[in-house]
Structure formats: structure tokens, C-alpha cells
Amino acid sequence: xxxxxxxxxxxxxxTARQVWTRARGIALAxxxxxxxxxxxxxxxxxxxxxELDPRSADPGxxxxxxxxxxxxxxxxxxxxxLDEAATASGPDTTLLVATPDLxxxxxxxxxxxxxxxxxxxxxxxxxxxxSIERLAPGVTADPATSLDSTLSPDCDLxxxxxxxxxxxxxxxxxxxxxxxxxxxxxxRLATLLRVPARTGDGDTVVVxxxxxxxxxxxxxxxxxxxxxxxxxxxxxxxxxxxxxxDASATGADDERGFFDLLPSGWLWGTLQLFIAAALAAxxxxxxxxxxxxEKLPVAIRASETAEGRARLYRKTAARxxxxxxxxxxxxxxxxxLTGVPVTQAHSPEALLPALSSHLDDxxxxxxxxxLFGPPPSDDTALIALADRLDALEREVRxx
Numbered sequence: 001x002x003x004x005x006x007x008x009x010x011x012x013x014x015t016a017r018q019v020w021t022r023a024r025g026i027a028l029a030x031x032x033x034x035x036x037x038x039x040x041x042x043x044x045x046x047x048x049x050x051e052l053d054p055r056s057a058d059p060g061x062x063x064x065x066x067x068x069x070x071x072x073x074x075x076x077x078x079x080x081x082l083d084e085a086a087t088a089s090g091p092d093t094t095l096l097v098a099t100p101d102l103x104x105x106x107x108x109x110x111x112x113x114x115x116x117x118x119x120x121x122x123x124x125x126x127x128x129x130x131s132i133e134r135l136a137p138g139v140t141a142d143p144a145t146s147l148d149s150t151l152s153p154d155c156d157l158x159x160x161x162x163x164x165x166x167x168x169x170x171x172x173x174x175x176x177x178x179x180x181x182x183x184x185x186x187x188r189l190a191t192l193l194r195v196p197a198r199t200g201d202g203d204t205v206v207v208x209x210x211x212x213x214x215x216x217x218x219x220x221x222x223x224x225x226x227x228x229x230x231x232x233x234x235x236x237x238x239x240x241x242x243x244x245x246d247a248s249a250t251g252a253d254d255e256r257g258f259f260d261l262l263p264s265g266w267l268w269g270t271l272q273l274f275i276a277a278a279l280a281a282x283x284x285x286x287x288x289x290x291x292x293x294e295k296l297p298v299a300i301r302a303s304e305t306a307e308g309r310a311r312l313y314r315k316t317a318a319r320x321x322x323x324x325x326x327x328x329x330x331x332x333x334x335x336x337l338t339g340v341p342v343t344q345a346h347s348p349e350a351l352l353p354a355l356s357s358h359l360d361d362x363x364x365x366x367x368x369x370x371l372f373g374p375p376p377s378d379d380t381a382l383i384a385l386a387d388r389l390d391a392l393e394r395e396v397r398x399x
Contacts, residue, residue: 026280052098052125052210054078054239059216062239065227069237072228076237082107082248088238091119091201094231095238098210100124100131102242108134110248119200123230125210126171136195136204139180142172146186146208150221155183157194159229163222168192170209184208205230319382320375327371330389337396348372358396367392 050056054066054076066076079085082103085095095115097103103111112135115122124132129141146169153160160166160183172189175182182190191208207230212223231237313322328346335345338354345351352367366373370392376382 052213053241057215059214061215062213064215064218065213065224065231066239068224068228069232072232074232074235074237076239078239078241080241080243081246082110082242085238085240086110086114088236089114089118089120090236092234093118093120093236093238094123094234095120095240096123096125096231097127097135097240097242098125099242100127100135102244103131103135104248105134107242107246107248111135112137115202116197117199117202119197119202121202121230121233122204124204124206125213126208127206128171132173132206136193136206138176139193139195139206140174142174142189144172145170146172146189146191148186149209149211151184151186151191153183154185155181155190157181157183157192159226160184160192163226163229166222166226167211167217167220168208168226170207170211172208173206314379319377319379322382323375323385326386326389330393331371333393334396355396 050058051060052062054062055078057063069076077088079088085097088095097111100108108131122135124135127135127141129143132139132141149167149169150165151167151169152165153163155161166184168184168191169186170191172186172191173193174189175193175195177195179196181194183192183194184190193204193206195204195206197203211217211220212227218224218227310322313319331345331351332342334355335342335351338351338358340350340354348368348371351371355367355371370385370388376385
């Protein structure tokens with residue numbers, strides 16, 4: 001007759017309910033994190049809709065400044081390709097590049113060549129290290145941005161003096177041009193630069209932040225005055241919104257690596273994820289402290305525990321450990337019977353002489369080999385060892 005034994009769930013084979021109980025906290029945190037990321041992405045996508053677009057009335061658009069310029073006789077034309085922007089060069093034209101960092105290296109060089117000797121004005125908005133050195137040679141963007149957004153002009157540029165305080169704080173610049181005018185300094189670095197052209201009456205103006213052009217910031221401080229003076233010095237304004245779909249953006253010399261395509265804040269975001277993972281691991285590891293004895297929910301017979309442990313020893317062929325357990329337990333029980341302290345039960349020098357004095361006839365058996373000998377070579381020898389230890393203990397206990 002065959003008897004099937006159903007093993008109960010243990011810590012080595014948790015049930016689905018146990019797995020869910022342990023993982024539900026982490027799962028809930030992941031759901032909240034994903035939902036928060038989606039919400040932030042949606043909100044930011046809405047906020048960036050039509051950013052710096054003179055046709056957009058959104059808070060981040062620039063329709064207000066375009067209408068103010070129209071009232072002063074300046075016509076604004078929006079272009080989205082490099083060819084349109086390059087052909088619009090002229091002494092009576094101001095070119096505003098809304099997002100210079102989107103341009104490829106070859107686009108930046110072509111755009112600079114087109115306006116370098118045109119006699120017009122080029123305005124670069126928040127141009128970073130990816131574009132400033134090609135669009136405005138001799139100017140370098142500092143890696144650290146300004147901590148203050150509202151700054152004082154502190155220069156002799158007429159447009160800045162008339163505008164007064166404005167929100168230009170953002171990218172900070174240094175230049176090697178001795179005739180450059182540095183305005184709105186933040187920690188001794190300029191957030192607005194005017195660099196005259198080498199020939200003609202043209203110039204390049206670099207602004208560290210787009211705030212002075214945004215609909216929701218135009219009425220703050222002297223933003224409107226500064227924007228109108230910088231963009232209204234010529235009768236024509238070409239507003240260049242670089243587009244990723246521009247055919248001129250493709251080229252062999254413009255191939256970028258994987259890290260070049262990542263957003264500017266990816267490094268800090270990745271670092272935050274690593275820190276969060278380390279904290280989560282530390283939080284989980286703290287739960288794995290020392291073992292704490294506790295009462296079992298059910299009573300388990302000692303024989304079942306012994307049988308279970310014996311099966312584990314047999315499954316792994318751990319005869320050495322089984323023999324050590326048998327000998328150690330026997331020595332611990334024999335020591336009090338022979339007058340040896342339990343602390344010295346595992347010392348042959350203390351236990352064996354006392355044990356020999358309590359045995360009338362050991363039957364020629366070697367007590368040292370029996371209690372402290374090598375592990376048995378097979379299961380038969382292990383069983384024989386257990387029988388001999390049991391017989392020795394009975395003999396010592398015999399009156």
C-alpha cells in the first residue's frame with residue numbers, strides 16, 4: 001500500500017498569499033512611482049506646449065512679445081528649418097534662436113557663417129555648452145547655472161540700463177572678447193552678453209534664460225523692456241524654432257553617441273535611482289536580524305524533529321555532521337554522570353579518565369575512538385556508531 005505525504009508550506013516553499021503579503025509594499029510603491037512619473041510627464045508636456053513660440057498664447061509661449069513688437073513696426077516671421085534661417089540674414093534683420101542646443105554641430109557652424117558678416121543681430125536664448133562655442137566663438141557656458149533668476153544689469157549697455165532689473169538668471173557665460181559687454185552678473189559671471197561682430201555693425205546677444213520672452217513672465221521686473229529692446233533694434237525679426245525633422249540635421253559629422261541623446265539631467269536621475277535602490281536594500285536587510293526564539297504555534301514531537309533532521313543529513317550524505325551530533329550529545333549526557341562539568345564534556349583529557357573509572361569492563365572498546373574518533377565511512381558504520389554510543393550510555397547509567 002502506498003501512502004502519499006503532502007508537505008505543508010514552509011519558508012522554503014511560500015504560498016501565493018505569503019508572497020503577496022511580502023511583496024505588496026514594494027508593488028504599491030512601484031505603482032505610486034509609475035503613476036507619479038506619468039502625471040509629471042503629462043503636466044510637463046502640457047506646460048511645454050508651444051514653448052517660446054511667438055504664435056502661442058500658452059504661459060510658456062511668446063505671443064505677447066511678438067504683438068508688442070508688431071505695435072512698434074517690427075514684423076516677426078517664424079522659421080523651423082536652417083535653410084530658411086540662413087537665407088534671412090541681412091543688416092535689417094534680427095535672428096532669434098529659441099533652442100540653440102537642439103542644433104547639430106554642422107547646423108551651428110552653417111548658421112554662424114550665415115550671420116557672421118551680415119550686419120544683423122543674432123540673439124541666442126539659453127545657449128549651453130553644446131552650442132555656444134560654435135554660434136558665438138570665444139564665449140563659454142559655465143557648467144553651474146545661476147542661483148538667482150532676478151538680477152541687476154550692472155553694465156553700461158543702454159538696453160539693460162533702461163530695462164533695469166530683469167529675469168535673466170540661468171546659464172552663465174565667460175568670454176575672451178575684450179570688447180564684449182557683460183550684463184546681469186551672477187557670482188561675477190554674466191547672464192547676458194553682447195559681442196560685437198568683427199566687421200560691420202552686427203552683434204550677437206546671448207541671454208542665459210528665456211524668461212524675458214515668456215507670456216507669463218513678460219510683465220515681471222524689466223523683462224518686457226529688455227525683450228523689446230533686444231529684438232526691436234531691426235525692422236525684421238526671424239524667430240527660429242529648430243526642429244528635429246529638419247533635413248539639415250542629418251549628416252555623417254553629426255552622429256551622436258547614446259549618452260549625447262540622453263537628457264541633461266539623466267546622470268542625476270540615475271544617481272537618485274541607485275540611492276533609492278540602496279536605501280530599499282538597507283531597509284529590507286534590517287529585517288534579517290539575529291534569530292529570536294519564539295513559541296511554535298503547534299506542538300511538535302521531538303521524534304519528528306529528529307527524523308526530519310536525520311533525513312536532511314541522509315539527503316546530503318552528511319555522515320560527519322550526524323556523527324558529530326551523536327557524539328556531542330552523548331558526551332554532554334555522560335559528563336554529569338561521571339562528575340565532569342558540562343563545560344569540559346568535550347575535552348578528552350577530562351572526560352575519558354573519569355569515564356574509565358565508572359566502567360567495570362569496557363569490553364575492549366576504545367573510548368577515545370568512540371567519543372572523539374573520525375567520521376564513519378558509510379551508513380552502516382554510522383548506525384553501528386549510534387548503537388555503540390547508546391550501549392555506552394546505558395552501561396554508565398547502570399547502577
